[in-house]
Amino acid sequence: AQSVSQHNHHVILSEAASLELGCNYSYGGTVNLFWYVQYPGQHLQLLLKYFSGDPLVKGIKGFEAEFIKSKFSFNLRKPSVQWSDTAEYFCAVNEGYSTLTFGKGTMLLVSP
Amino acid sequence: DGGITQSPKYLFRKEGQNVTLSCEQNLNHDAMYWYRQDPGQGLRLIYYSQIVNDFQKGDIAEGYSVSREKKESFPLTVTSAQKNPTAFYLCASSIEAGPTYEQYFGPGTRLTVT
Numbered sequence: 001a002q003s004v005s006q007h008n009h010h011v012i013l014s015e016a017a018s019l020e021l022g023c024n025y026s027y028g029g030t031v032n033l034f035w036y037v038q039y040p041g042q043h044l045q046l047l048l049k050y051f052s053g054d055p056l057v058k059g060i061k062g063f064e065a066e067f068i069k070s071k072f073s074f075n076l077r078k079p080s081v082q083w084s085d086t087a088e089y090f091c092a093v094n095e096g097y098s099t100l101t102f103g104k105g106t107m108l109l110v111s112p
Numbered sequence: 113d114g115g116i117t118q119s120p121k122y123l124f125r126k127e128g129q130n131v132t133l134s135c136e137q138n139l140n141h142d143a144m145y146w147y148r149q150d151p152g153q154g155l156r157l158i159y160y161s162q163i164v165n166d167f168q169k170g171d172i173a174e175g176y177s178v179s180r181e182k183k184e185s186f187p188l189t190v191t192s193a194q195k196n197p198t199a200f201y202l203c204a205s206s207i208e209a210g211p212t213y214e215q216y217f218g219p220g221t222r223l224t225v226t
Contacts, residue, residue, distance in 0.1 A: 004154075006154075009152060032211060032212040036217075042219075043217050043218065043219050043220075044155075044202065044204075044217040045217070046214065046215075049209075049214070051210050051211050051212065052211070090154060090155065092155075094212060094213075096211065096212060097208075097211075097212055097213055099145070099157055099160060099170065100155075100157075100215065102147075102154040102155040102156075103154055104152055104153055104154040105152070105154050
């Protein structure tokens with residue numbers, strides 16, 4: 001069975017700091033990779049996704065993620081965080097049309 | 113305005129009672145899902161349904177039941193057999209997007225059982 005590991009459960013940053021959230025998955029085949037975000041009081045929404053092609057994908061709100069197949073990783077990055085980025089971030093993986101497997105989430109707190 | 117609605121936002125029940133959580137979507141999506149979210153546990157799949165009148169167990173189906181009589185609706189019943197029912201419940205639906213499905217989520221229902 002697939003598993004997804006998010007190494008940082010809580011991250012605290014000051015505004016303008018750079019962000020990198022780690023995500024590793026266990027499955028070695030062809031995977032689809034997602035990052036979702038849950039802002040306080042809001043719906044879980046898709047930040048970005050990777051299916052194939054360019055391993056550096058760009059999403060909404062200035063986020064990007066890099067797929068490194070040899071490391072089974074899909075880390076999320078943002079060069080300069082804002083207070084409004086305070087949220088919980090989830091990495092998710094599936095294979096083909098199978099159901100998603102989610103990581104346990106990383107709570108990001110950005111202090112103004 | 114298309115989307116997924118879950119009602120109510122907050123639900124309180126006494127231990128030993130069954131409770132049904134509502135999920136409706138007007139996105140014309142075929143597949144629907146129920147997840148449970150607990151602090152530090154991420155999202156865990158309870159049940160999913162790819163077509164009307166068919167559904168499959170997810171990773172933590174014990175103590176839950178579902179029905180899918182209409183494409184738009186996928187209610188979840190939390191039975192008295194569920195040992196730890198207090199949680200945040202998320203409903204989702206999905207549409208085919210390239211080589212996979214892309215899921216869209218509702219606002220969630222926070223269930224408290226005392």
